[in-house]
Amino acid sequence: MRSIDGAVLDLKRLDLLATGDSVIHRLDARAKVLTTLVFIVTVVSFNRYEFTALFPFFIYPVVTASLGNLPGGYIVRKIIMVIPFAFVVGMLNPIFDRELFVRIGPFAITGGWISCASIILRTVLTVGAAFILVGVTGFLSVCEALERLGTPRTFTVQLLFLYRYIFVLTEEGARASRARELRSCGRKGLGLASFGPLIGHLLIRTWLRAERIHMAMLARGFTGEFHSRQVSGFGWRELFYVAGWSAVFVVLRMENGAQWMGRLVTGVLS
Amino acid sequence: MSHHIVEVKHLQHIYADGTVALQDVSLTIHHGESVAIIGANGAGKSTLLLHLNGYLTANSGEIRIGDFPLTKKTLPEIRRTVGMVFQDADDQLFMPTVFDDVAFGPFNLGLPVDEVKQRVKAVLEQVGAAHLQEKPPYHLSGGEKKRVAIATVLSMSPDILVMDEPTSGLDPFARRQLMGLLRDFQHTKIFTSHDLDMVVELCQRTIVLHKGIVKADGPTLEIFNDDALLAECRLEKPLSMQGCPVCGKGR
Amino acid sequence: MHMADALLSPAVGGTMWGVAAGTIAYSSMKVKKELDDSKVPLMGVLGAFIFAAQMINFTIPATGSSGHLGGGLLLAILLGPYAAFLTIASVLVVQSLFFADGGILALGCNIFNLGFFPAFIAYPFIYRKIAGSQPSRTRLSIAAIIAAVVGLQMGAFSVVLETVSSGISSLPFSTFVVLMQPIHLAIGIVEGLVTATVVSFVAAARPEIIRAGNDPVTPGRLPLRNVLLSFLAASLLIGGIVSWFASENPDGLEWAIAKVTGTEEVTGTEEGVHTILASLQEKIAFLPDYSFKQEAAGAAEGENNVDGPEGDASGRLGTSVAGGVGALISLALAFGIGFVLRRRQQFA
Numbered sequence: 001m002r003s004i005d006g007a008v009l010d011l012k013r014l015d016l017l018a019t020g021d022s023v024i025h026r027l028d029a030r031a032k033v034l035t036t037l038v039f040i041v042t043v044v045s046f047n048r049y050e051f052t053a054l055f056p057f058f059i060y061p062v063v064t065a066s067l068g069n070l071p072g073g074y075i076v077r078k079i080i081m082v083i084p085f086a087f088v089v090g091m092l093n094p095i096f097d098r099e100l101f102v103r104i105g106p107f108a109i110t111g112g113w114i115s116c117a118s119i120i121l122r123t124v125l126t127v128g129a130a131f132i133l134v135g136v137t138g139f140l141s142v143c144e145a146l147e148r149l150g151t152p153r154t155f156t157v158q159l160l161f162l163y164r165y166i167f168v169l170t171e172e173g174a175r176a177s178r179a180r181e182l183r184s185c186g187r188k189g190l191g192l193a194s195f196g197p198l199i200g201h202l203l204i205r206t207w208l209r210a211e212r213i214h215m216a217m218l219a220r221g222f223t224g225e226f227h228s229r230q231v232s233g234f235g236w237r238e239l240f241y242v243a244g245w246s247a248v249f250v251v252l253r254m255e256n257g258a259q260w261m262g263r264l265v266t267g268v269l270s
Numbered sequence: 271m272s273h274h275i276v277e278v279k280h281l282q283h284i285y286a287d288g289t290v291a292l293q294d295v296s297l298t299i300h301h302g303e304s305v306a307i308i309g310a311n312g313a314g315k316s317t318l319l320l321h322l323n324g325y326l327t328a329n330s331g332e333i334r335i336g337d338f339p340l341t342k343k344t345l346p347e348i349r350r351t352v353g354m355v356f357q358d359a360d361d362q363l364f365m366p367t368v369f370d371d372v373a374f375g376p377f378n379l380g381l382p383v384d385e386v387k388q389r390v391k392a393v394l395e396q397v398g399a400a401h402l403q404e405k406p407p408y409h410l411s412g413g414e415k416k417r418v419a420i421a422t423v424l425s426m427s428p429d430i431l432v433m434d435e436p437t438s439g440l441d442p443f444a445r446r447q448l449m450g451l452l453r454d455f456q457h458t459k460i461f462t463s464h465d466l467d468m469v470v471e472l473c474q475r476t477i478v479l480h481k482g483i484v485k486a487d488g489p490t491l492e493i494f495n496d497d498a499l500l501a502e503c504r505l506e507k508p509l510s511m512q513g514c515p516v517c518g519k520g521r
Numbered sequence: 522m523h524m525a526d527a528l529l530s531p532a533v534g535g536t537m538w539g540v541a542a543g544t545i546a547y548s549s550m551k552v553k554k555e556l557d558d559s560k561v562p563l564m565g566v567l568g569a570f571i572f573a574a575q576m577i578n579f580t581i582p583a584t585g586s587s588g589h590l591g592g593g594l595l596l597a598i599l600l601g602p603y604a605a606f607l608t609i610a611s612v613l614v615v616q617s618l619f620f621a622d623g624g625i626l627a628l629g630c631n632i633f634n635l636g637f638f639p640a641f642i643a644y645p646f647i648y649r650k651i652a653g654s655q656p657s658r659t660r661l662s663i664a665a666i667i668a669a670v671v672g673l674q675m676g677a678f679s680v681v682l683e684t685v686s687s688g689i690s691s692l693p694f695s696t697f698v699v700l701m702q703p704i705h706l707a708i709g710i711v712e713g714l715v716t717a718t719v720v721s722f723v724a725a726a727r728p729e730i731i732r733a734g735n736d737p738v739t740p741g742r743l744p745l746r747n748v749l750l751s752f753l754a755a756s757l758l759i760g761g762i763v764s765w766f767a768s769e770n771p772d773g774l775e776w777a778i779a780k781v782t783g784t785e786e787v788t789g790t791e792e793g794v795h796t797i798l799a800s801l802q803e804k805i806a807f808l809p810d811y812s813f814k815q816e817a818a819g820a821a822e823g824e825n826n827v828d829g830p831e832g833d834a835s836g837r838l839g840t841s842v843a844g845g846v847g848a849l850i851s852l853a854l855a856f857g858i859g860f861v862l863r864r865r866q867q868f869a
């Protein structure tokens with residue numbers, strides 16, 4: 001299980017990356033959200049035995065992360081943490097799909113192994129794209145983009161509230177949880193009997209806090225409408241960004257870039 | 271300028287669980303006064319303040335702000351007049367960035383964008399937080415949060431400033447800064463505090479609450495010289511009025 | 522039981538996005554119309570609370586392992602169906618972006634699986650019906666356990682359907698069901714127990730909080746018939762779109778590209794109405810046998826695979842080696858470009 005403090009710190013770190021200033025950061029968030037969507041849809045649209053054709057797609061996360069000045073090691077570490085889960089899911093494929101796919105020397109590789117590898121690769125690409133989107137855009141701008149792409153205001157506003165108070169409440173939760181752990185010997189005391197009241201207390205405090213927040217809003221003239229300043233616009237740069245990457249994805253989807261390059265090289269060598 | 275008078279008459283508040291937080295509180299605060307409300311934990315200070323802008327409704331008694339009695343109809347106007355800084359700044363900073371948060375009130379007043387921007391800039395400079403504009407509130411330290419919370423209230427240009435323990439959790443420097451800020455605020459100030467030295471420095475008048483009633487109300491120095499009163503209300507003399515125990519100098 | 526991007530096909534993911542977006546739009550309208558504006562901060566803050574609560578573990582009775590709260594049912598009890606659905610959806614949005622729980626494309630599936638069932642089925646038709654308005658402790662626990670179990674069973678079954686119809690995992694339908702349902706029975710019981718404990722604690726300490734959730738949208742205003750009808754309509758829609766996409770072509774995008782560019786070769790295996798009908802039938806038959814490995818592999822590799830449906834494994838060796846070499850090169854190329862860009866950024 002994740003330690004609470006660690007998770008909060010991690011969240012803060014990813015969020016802070018978005019305060020950077022780079023070519024990518026300066027783009028309108030909508031362009032980045034749309035491009036990420038196109039990327040993910042293209043990647044998952046391959047059939048389950050596609051493995052090599054996925055590799056050229058690394059160009060997108062790598063280029064975006066580099067242009068956005070994201071710390072590569074950090075992103076890679078975050079992705080690696082997810083791989084075990086992908087492996088558990090993918091592991092079932094070799095068990096159920098034992099048909100021979102390819103034989104390389106003495107090794108017989110079944111379709112199951114190929115599709116398992118494909119699942120892991122898909123995970124790396126899609127998860128990486130999501131982290132990078134947040135890193136170069138920031139959650140708030142993603143929300144804003146969602147709203148300007150048609151998401152109802154009620155939804156995005158409470159999404160913003162959620163995000164704002166994650167930091168406050170996880171810290172509060174961490175304090176309560178630490179107190180409980182310190183006073184319970186080993187596993188004793190960590191059961192439901194103490195969990196219920198602990199969470200209940202946290203819930204009541206949360207509820208009262210929500211009331212105070214609403215009060216603070218009323219005190220400043222809140223009438224149910226949120227005003228926001230619109231900072232960026234969707235210009236030619238954005239259009240070019242979305243269209244350019246989409247074209248790259250479509251080409252890589254139709255032509256197996258790895259295959260193509262590999263043939264070129266092996267052809268030259270032989 | 272009698273219209274910024276704060277009048278509380280025979281206020282009583284009983285919480286849903288039966289706790290009598292305020293028994294019978296009456297006081298009048300005039301325009302431009304700087305008043306401290308002190309008392310032990312649980313004396314009812316926060317409860318009293320929360321009545322001043324209508325967050326809590328009294329079980330009995332009356333509150334008048336300026337020329338209006340506090341009713342449902344006058345509430346919006348009164349909330350504009352009375353700016354309240356909460357005990358926990360996190361309750362007050364709910365928008366994505368410091369800028370948005372400070373701009374929240376002015377936008378709701380219907381001001382045009384340019385004027386909002388000017389106002390935000392001005393109040394942030396006033397509290398010494400101009401450099402924090404684009405930061406999200408959860409990346410601020412406690413003292414920074416407090417300063418921004420005060421800015422959000424100042425941005426509404428209130429006539430009466432109400433603060434619940436403004437200096438709690440601040441480091442000595444931030445505390446000094448805040449005290450300077452409060453000294454510069456020209457309108458009526460009402461605040462609760464356990465920081466008795468600040469009370470001595472900033473307030474001419476002090477009100478002592480004890481178990482939900484007003485135990486004393488008068489000039490600050492007089493109250494802090496009444497040893498019997500202080501003992502009864504679980505208070506003590508501010509350090510600045512005691513002899514210095516380390517170097518032996520003093521009175 | 523988060524669904525992951527890596528297991529989804531675009532058709533399934535896209536359809537579920539549509540369904541989730543529609544439900545979010547409808548719920549937002551409802552919340553805006555029927556509830557006062559104090560609900561919006563409350564929803565957000567309770568969403569954050571769910572995060573905090575999920576990070577705190579407890580030992581599961583009689584097993585010694587530890588678990589955490591899911592929170593769907595609890596939110597429904599506190600906020601009523603519409604507001605709860607929106608709150609669960611936003612929790613999932615944050616999880617997908619920051620913790621890689623699920624993924625961006627899988628968000629639609631996850632919102633549906635984890636939000637729709639507790640908020641619109643388990644809470645109004647099971648919890649409220651059993652618990653009534655002034656439940657005793659036992660009654661409340663029973664209601665919560667049954668509601669949580671039903672909600673999670675439906676969600677888990679939905680995960681199975683989405684995974685199987687996407688066809689990325691090789692897990693057969695029956696095995697997957699046998700795997701998922703019992704696990705989620707156990708999870709559901711624990712979730713119900715925890716929810717009941719928290720709700721009874723809060724009901725004792727602050728009864729007005731629990732009452733507040735009961736008022737706004739009572740089951741009376743949410744007739745079972747309407748929910749069932751819209752659910753039926755949604756599943757027909759989903760089934761229709763998914764099976765159409767899946768049969769027309771294993772991958773929707775390839776099909777779309779072919780349509781746009783007019784290229785024939787990508788459409789591969791499908792020719793004429795016969796094949797479409799045949800494969801449609803295959804999909805509608807509940808347990809589609811995803812044996813399109815050869816077809817798909819053949820389609821992807823084009824002219825290299827001339828040995829017929831047997832797909833001679835050694836014949837693939839050539840392409841595989843070339844593919845492997847190429848994969849490494851493209852990876853190196855990608856990181857090389859990244860490195861150069863980064864250097865230029867630093868000097869700029």
Ligand SMILES: Nc1ncnc2c1ncn2[C@@H]1O[C@H](COP(=O)(O)OP(=O)(O)OP(=O)(O)O)[C@@H](O)[C@H]1O
Pocket residue numbers: 285286287289290291309310311312313314315316317318
């Ligand atoms: N929401 C509530 N429900 C029930 N009782 C409450 C509530 N809030 C406060 N009280 C009780 O009312 C009394 C007065 O509380 P109040 O918060 O006004 O004290 P205070 O003077 O601000 O104390 P402190 O110096 O600790 O901030 C206390 O006895 C407290 O227990």
Ligand SMILES: [Mg+2]
Pocket residue numbers: 315316317357434
């Ligand atoms: Mg107080």
